[in-house]
Amino acid sequence: MPFTPRTPRVVAARRLQRRREREATGRFLAEGPQAVREALARPRTVVELFGTPDALDRYADLAARAAGTDVPVTEVTDEALAALAETVAPQGLVAVCRHLDVPLATALARAPRLVAVLAGIRDPGNAGTVLRTADAAGAAAVVFAGDAVDPYNGKCVRSSAGSLFHVDVVRERDPAAVVAAARSAGLAVLAATGYGEEDLDELADAGRLAAPTAWLFGSEAHGLSEELVEAADARVRVPLHGRAESLNLAAAAAVCLYASARAQR
Amino acid sequence: MPFTPRTPRVVAARRLQRRREREATGRFLAEGPQAVREALARPRTVVELFGTPDALDRYADLAARAAGTDVPVTEVTDEALAALAETVAPQGLVAVCRHLDVPLATALARAPRLVAVLAGIRDPGNAGTVLRTADAAGAAAVVFAGDAVDPYNGKCVRSSAGSLFHVDVVRERDPAAVVAAARSAGLAVLAATGYGEEDLDELADAGRLAAPTAWLFGSEAHGLSEELVEAADARVRVPLHGRAESLNLAAAAAVCLYASARAQR
Structure with missing residues (x-):
């Protein structure tokens, strides 16, 4: 069953929309296939990939790349995706990423x-x-x-x-x-x-x-x-x-x- | 008495926020002192200048320039100015201008x-x-x-x-x-x-x-x-x-x- 907006992992990821939570965890959200593709291209950047069943099918290459680098790929409902995304049309994918800044x-x-x-x-x-x-x-x-x-x-x-x-x-x-x-x-x-x-x-x-x-x-x-x-x-x-x-x-x-x-x- | 949001001239000017009304009248709105100054610098561009008493005092040079070129200067209430303006902080001035495009x-x-x-x-x-x-x-x-x-x-x-x-x-x-x-x-x-x-x-x-x-x-x-x-x-x-x-x-x-x-x- 896809995760819903009330599933704890979705609730926790959604909190990353707030700066305080990003600072506390060292994580942030990247949404949409372009950002997810770029994030997956960096080693040790993506922590988890959320996607609707439709989007994980449409962007099967991204789902496969995530799975191939031991990044958990999690199916979520349209409602859960909408809760994680900040735009109206996020194209079904949101990645939880590690902060990547360097000194x-x-x-x-x-x-x-x-x-x-x-x-x-x-x-x-x-x-x-x-x-x-x-x-x-x-x-x-x-x-x-x-x-x-x-x-x-x-x-x-x-x-x-x-x-x-x-x-x-x-x-x-x-x-x-x-x-x-x-x-x-x-x-x-x-x-x-x-x-x-x-x-x-x-x-x-x-x-x-x-x-x-x-x-x-x-x-x-x-x-x-x-x-x-x-x-x-x-x-x-x-x-x-x-x-x-x-x-x-x-x-x-x-x-x-x-x-x-x-x-x- | 300053004009209110219900004064017909304010009501008419406010309609210029809609494209259809702009097309029908050949007029549009320019808000804030910078835009009003540039508009007044062009001959036959400004049709009317609305301002709160405070703003007409603070930008007395603009009010004077308008009056000096026979542009009506009209005092409006803060509420009327807020209705005419599309931004939160319009600095008290809105001008009704003539379309200025050329063939x-x-x-x-x-x-x-x-x-x-x-x-x-x-x-x-x-x-x-x-x-x-x-x-x-x-x-x-x-x-x-x-x-x-x-x-x-x-x-x-x-x-x-x-x-x-x-x-x-x-x-x-x-x-x-x-x-x-x-x-x-x-x-x-x-x-x-x-x-x-x-x-x-x-x-x-x-x-x-x-x-x-x-x-x-x-x-x-x-x-x-x-x-x-x-x-x-x-x-x-x-x-x-x-x-x-x-x-x-x-x-x-x-x-x-x-x-x-x-x-x-």
Whole structure:
């Protein structure tokens, strides 16, 4: 018999929708076949896979991959799946995953050429989108710094479209420590800010984007703290050619990260 | 006495939250001081300005500018303002504006060097964000083509952060007609698609982004239609350096539009 919303294992997994429970257990939820596929591709990440009978049939390859790596695969009712999922159309699959963040030192020891630092970004959709863009641009690590959103927040996981499972995710409370460690690791630290005195295109023209780089991005509401802006090696603005007063965070991060990616090819 | 939610002029303005009413009257709502400021900066755009007494005091410059151009300024209660606004914190101002789109031929006759075409983009937040990014990148015109969202949708207006009032906005039902007209106007027509056979960086290296260009962007859910992809002069993909399968629409558009802006400097 498939598990119902009242089955204890379902009840326990559902609690992972709350940050406190994620912190206490070191686990989180990933929903939908894309996220589940990416999670299963990482060793020792998925703890349990829940699926409706229909979905486990439709995505038999995923069910088989889970079973083949000793991940329990559990049939649940449509109601139980709906309770576990945060979206309306979760396509029948939800995985319980282990937290996968690594210490900052570990990520930096791998000599990344491109790192994105989300400093105090509170909006989970924005954070997940920048994580996805950073992955696309070839960033090896994404640091959630300071008072940033929990990277395992359901909306952040979904917005990352699987990229949460691709890059080294780091959580570090002290953003200044990130700047210091990145610089010690040989990375140029660039603060993305609309008030930056250096123009992104001019940096690119001068060949200054080819070096290994950590980009600092602040929240759309509050930007980067003055302390972080000052701590960076350069303060960089994306040029505004038209009459817009600014770019939104996701767009600015995309332009900056891709400028680095192009310069680093 | 300030107008209340039941005052007929407030009731009539509030109906503009519905697309049908916007189409019937040729009017729409812009809320918050930033949008109101941009709207007032355009001749013959604002029909009436509603504000709470507090807000009209705090933004006295905007109230004065409205009054100075014969735009009626109307005090409303907090309740009436809340009824007119779609956000929780509208900062006390809502303007009734005239539709401002121009015919495609008019926009093209101004010889734009950069144009963004939103082909069938249904999500108002995405459309407004791309409009804002296009403005920032220096695009002179943004075309809402095919079955795209109404540019005067409240969420689209807000996401554009004022850029709706900066660029030539065009609405054209037939996307193929946009491609034909853009090409006739001397623009290179580039389709942004993850399956494109040309790499954006290679186009830039080859100097092919310096020409006047119209970019075609499709919805995140459905992409561009095969017909439009084929009709373009080139099908261009943003390179994926990491393991992300794709970029989201706003990020891809930002990278493409800024690549053109940089090449066109």
